[in-house]
Amino acid sequence: MTEEVAVPVRELPLAAATTGACCGIGVEGGLTREQAEASATLLKAVADPVRLRLLSAIRATDAGEACVCDLTPLVGLSQPTVSHHLKVLVEAGLLEREKRGAWAWFRLVPTRLDDVAAIFR
Known part of the structure; x- marks a missing residue:
C-alpha cells in the first residue's frame, strides 16, 4: 500500500491569482481577435508547400x-488541382486572376505579401 504525501501548493500573490499574470509584467496588446482570424486565414493560404511553390514561381517570372x-508542369499536379490551389x-x-482566351493568368498582389510579413512585426 502506498502512502499519500501532501505536496505544498505555492500560493500566488493576489494580483497574479486574479489576472493570470504570474510574473507581474502584464501582457497587453498584440492582435485583436478579428486581426488574428484574418491573419490565420492568410497564413493558411500560404501554409501549403504547393501554394508556396506557385507564389515563388510567379514572383520569379520577369x-x-x-x-x-x-x-x-512545374508542380507536377493535374490542372484542376493547380487551379484549386490558385x-x-x-x-x-x-494573387489576381485574369482570363485571357482559354487560359487564366495570375499575378501577385504585393501589398498582401507585405501583410504576411507584417503579422510577425
Missing part, C-alpha cells in the same frame, strides 16, 4: 505573372 498552363491564393487576396 513579367510578374504566369499562366496556369505553365504552372501545372483559387485559394486568389480568395486570400495574394
